[in-house]
Amino acid sequence: MQPGPALSQKLGPAGVNIGMVIQKVNDATKNFRGMKVPVEVDVNVSTKEIEVKVFSPPVAELLKKELGVEKGSGLQKKTKVANASIEQIISVSKTKLPNLLSNNLKAAVKSVLGSCITLGILVESKHPRDVIRDIEAGKYDKEISEEITETPAEKKAQLDEYFAKILEEQEKVRKLEEAAKAAEEAAKAAATAATPGATPVAEGAVTPAAAEAKPAEAKAEKKAAKK
Numbered sequence: 662m663q664p665g666p667a668l669s670q671k672l673g674p675a676g677v678n679i680g681m682v683i684q685k686v687n688d689a690t691k692n693f694r695g696m697k698v699p700v701e702v703d704v705n706v707s708t709k710e711i712e713v714k715v716f717s718p719p720v721a722e723l724l725k726k727e728l729g730v731e732k733g734s735g736l737q738k739k740t741k742v743a744n745a746s747i748e749q750i751i752s753v754s755k756t757k758l759p760n761l762l763s764n765n766l767k768a769a770v771k772s773v774l775g776s777c778i779t780l781g782i783l784v785e786s787k788h789p790r791d792v793i794r795d796i797e798a799g800k801y802d803k804e805i806s807e808e809i810t811e812t813p814a815e816k817k818a819q820l821d822e823y824f825a826k827i828l829e830e831q832e833k834v835r836k837l838e839e840a841a842k843a844a845e846e847a848a849k850a851a852a853t854a855a856t857p858g859a860t861p862v863a864e865g866a867v868t869p870a871a872a873e874a875k876p877a878e879a880k881a882e883k884k885a886a887k888k
Contacts, residue, residue, distance in 0.1 A: 662686040662700070675704045682711055689713045696722040717760050720776040723753045734781025740831055744783040744824035746817065747792070747801050750774060752810035767805050771796060786823045 662668070662683045672679050682702060690698050699716040717723070721733065728743040747770075754761075754769040763769040774796075777789040784792045795801060803809075812820075 662690075672702075672704065675706050677704050677709050677711060682713075685711055685713045689715045693718055696726055698722075717757050720753065720757055720773055721780060723756055724773070724776060724780060724782065727753050728782065730782075733779065737779065737781035739834070740781055741783050741824070741827055742781045744786055744820045744827070745777065746812040746820055747785055747804055748809050748812040750777070750784055750792075751805060751808060755808060755810065766808065767796065770801075770805060783824065783827070786820060 664679065664683065668679060668683075672682060682704075686700055686702065690700065693715075696718045698718045701714040701716070703712040703714070704710075705712075718726075724745075725731065725733070727749050728745055730742045732742075734740045734742045750770055750773050751766070754766060754773045757773065758766060758769045761769050761772055763772055771793050774784060774789040774793050777784055782789070785795075787795075792801075796805070
């Protein structure tokens with residue numbers, strides 16, 4: 662938290678030390694550095710006592726931190742940003758469980774997998790919907806019931822290797838799309854240059870033909886006026 666007009670407007674009338682509030686909030690959230698965290702500040706106007714309540718970060722923020730990604734995919738259907746293990750999903754689910762409308766960890770895991778769909782995150786080298794179906798079929802009951810949050814090194818290497826191939830394919834598609842766009846623009850430019858008399862005319866400019874037509878129009882108007 663940093664000083665700002667919004668903070669001053671809310672805390673100024675209470676007559677509390679804004680610097681102290683900022684310090685308390687920053688101390689309470691130091692373990693969430695780099696993430697957006699919901700914070701509630703209760704101020705007793707009479708005694709000037711300050712109480713800071715820190716809530717767990719949004720699921721998206723927890724996933725990005727867990728997987729080391731800066732942001733989710735804006736095109737989740739075609740672009741993926743990470744490949745998580747079920748253990749990593751369980752870890753995030755355990756952190757967020759107290760603030761989720763889930764009765765148990767299994768339900769929380771499925772909820773977090775829903776966020777993976779939105780962010781463009783693969784899980785176990787699959788689409789999150791497929792993993793949800795696997796969970797409902799009981800495939801990950803052991804990991805969830807034992808609350809396993811550490812991904813085996815060998816498995817992590819396999820997930821990374823698979824995702825490296827995904828990134829390679831995405832880069833190829835991106836380059837092909839850029840080349841197709843460039844070719845389309847070049848074709849349009851060539852077609853314009855090849856068309857006789859297709860010299861671009863600035864908006865509001867007068868073409869030679871129009872310039873010749875104007876005196877003729879003026880003469881016609883004069884004749885009409887004389888009649």
